[in-house]
Amino acid sequence: MSQMNLPQPVANADSAPYWAAARERRLLIRRCRDCGASHFMPRHLCPSCWSDQLDWIDASGGGSVHSYTIVRRASAAAFAPLTPYVLALIDLDEGPRMVSNILGSDALQVRIGDRVRLTFEDRGDGHLLPQFERAGQAVGTLAGAGT
Ligand SMILES: [Zn+2]
Secondary structure (H helix, E strand, O other), X not given: OOOOOOOOOOOOOOOHHHHHHHHOOOOEEEEEOOOOOXXXXXXXOXXXXXXXXXXXXXXXXXXXXXXXXXXXXXXXXXXXHHOXXXXXXXXXXXXXXXXXXXXXXXXXXXXXXXXXXXXXXXXXXXXXXXXXXXXXXXXXXXXOOOO
């Protein structure tokens, strides 16, 4: 998904640093200085303890698929040419869960529990959207063992 007239991100006061970092191909999440919880999407108060003492941290870009659906009928005309595409809930290695698309030629083979890695979708005018792609075979696979 890196073409056509797809919507561009709209930053607000809570998310402006997030979108600025995305333009640098970085995924930022917020972490609370008081309770240590990380969260996504960006908020000005910790959803665990309501502290306003929050830091921005760089996510590693690794995660796993909590769940997904394959969209075959787009909810907006701009996405219609992309169908079928994958909308997924990604559990980041740092803890927070985020909504993302799974991109890549093997996206439709996605399964719950698949490892994914961060990638960025170009939405034009320098806007980059954090997205994910399948990370391939799990580490430690026994495929080919004993042959
Ligand atoms: Zn907190």
